[in-house]
Amino acid sequence: MTGAVTAAVDGIEPDPAGPDAALPDDFGHFGRYGGRFVPEALVPALDQLAEVFQTARRDPAFLAELDHLRRTYAGRPTALTDARRLTAETGGARLLLKREDLNHTGSHKINNVLGQALLAVRMGKQRVIAETGAGQHGVATATACALMGLDCVVYMGEEDTQRQALNVARMDLLGAEVIPVRTGSRTLKDAINEALRDWVANVDDTHYLLGTAAGPHPFPLMVREFQRIVGVEARQQVLDLTGRLPDAVCACVGGGSNAIGIFHPFVPDAGVRLYGYEAGGDGVSTGRHASSISGGAPGVLHGTRSYLLQDEDGQTVASHSISAGLDYPGVGPEHAYLHDTGRATYEPVTDAEAMTAFRALARTEGIVPAIESAHAIAGAQRLARELGPDATILINLSGRGDKDVATAIAYFDLDTGA
């Protein structure tokens, strides 16, 4: 299976021939975005992390270990599903689903977590901290820490611990300590603040396992490289199935890790359009949304320069989305760059549009998606009608919806017999 191993290795090996090989630069800049806006206390740890990552991605032993875990633990490669009934119901382009929902722990989050947990072991850091919103990244991190025998602490906004009690219990079962965050808005943004405060105090023995392609350098680069396997696999799978590249690639964008993972291998393919769908909440015009690019402005938050939701004084504005995983007022810096250069297009999808797609996918394909991923489905359906039946659209189905059933019960007023 040399070919298969090569595909996995391609996932994070530097590609000197790629058009974006120079991005980010050595200081983590994607054009004017990215960088490092952190307390000086963290700079040595970020330098160490960058160095360990750059060494590891060229180390055959590390790549083999990661590949082994991907295959025998996470369940990679994930399938590509030809969504015929959804295509028929939508009317328009052929819709193909990259099934990241089939990963262990139920989403693409495991791709990044396994890579970073291996790096934590390499650095000799026995303690891992993470932030989580809906709990998907927290569960994935707790899982990897259980697997590798690392201590795990997960910061979660108090409001989210109440909304996602099931995931709190899962993390507890996995041996992680969940700390409810009671500051600020008590959601993901504040969980990241608290994780950063912990890291400043404990950086000697602690790795901060950031869950998305945002934060200070090297996180946007590193998370992208660990998520790139999604696009590498999907690109080949689409070629094998259809004999050509897709016309468009669609993904939901919160912090943007699943999107950058599937986009990145397609960036050199000029004929492939890239679409990121942000959480539109009640609609961008209402002010109640989480569309950082569509409805925000450039600024600095959580260690990086990118688009964010902020007021005229640069104070962060609270985000709103039915999807806890997209309910974040910032976005990864590479997406800001891809937006400004016009290489990718970012559009909002409202709560209502996402929930309609959530139900449509369940009924036509027998797949209950994460509400996050339902944003990508809804956006792709819109695009499919525009592009017409000759086109093919690849959609990153980033996670499954088991965690969202309670939200769906409330939203659709489903009869549970209770």
Next chain:
Amino acid sequence: MPDVVPAAGNVAPAFERARSEGRSALVGYLPAGFPTADGAVDAIHAMIDAGVDVVEVGLPYSDPVMDGPTVQRAAEIALDRGTKTRDVLATVAAVAGRSVPVLVMTYWNPVERYGVERFARDLADAGGAGLITPDLPPDDAGDWLAASDQHGLDRVFLVSPSSTDARIDIVAAACRGFLYATAVMGVTGARGAPSAAAPVLVQRVRARTDLPVAVGLGVSDGAQAATVAGFADAVIVGSALVRRLLDADTVASGVAAVGRLADELAAGVRSAGEGSADRSGTPPARSAVVQA
């Protein structure tokens, strides 16, 4: 503010005055807009009356990752009351001009949003001495380095016990005025035990730069101030002062409590000569503290 920046920075005369009195300088931090806009101004005046040598005015920010619960709470209150960036500049204007330099301590995004050059101009116009930027390492500070040069402002960056010598060099090269050494690995807030890391860090910094070194994080009373004054050029106190305002029943009683604590801290830095840390090997200008 002068168009030509003094090489040693706008805070240099305050540090020089403390040194001539054979002691370390005392730097007091309070956020603008807390407990009220006027209350903050009164509290800062009370601190200056008590003998603080340098003032830091905090710009309240929604995501203060370097701050512990006390300063976080004050920022929340200030923001809930509608404190704007222009109100922070007005606070600076209201307390500047008393021969005590006034710096603004701020996370970076509010400055970037206001416009770096515009902020520098308006801060200088308000009589401000410069900026302390806890989440802006010099590496990404190009715009601010240029604006601070243009408008004659000090720029204070931080080092921590985890800083390598190479990082200390980078930070020292970018600083003007003084260098802020965080005494512990962690966020702001009162701590019971003195930091063992701080004296080591100060020695390491002094081996590499002539800039004055101010030590902050965790100093909450006169005795701790005296201890830190035994090895640093300046002692920075923030959370303990903020705590006095948080705990007070009225603004007036809070302001009075700030004054009393500042008195105690000022006495602390003046008592540091007795039993202070060994300062052998430090430059002569600074050994004045041991002779006090």
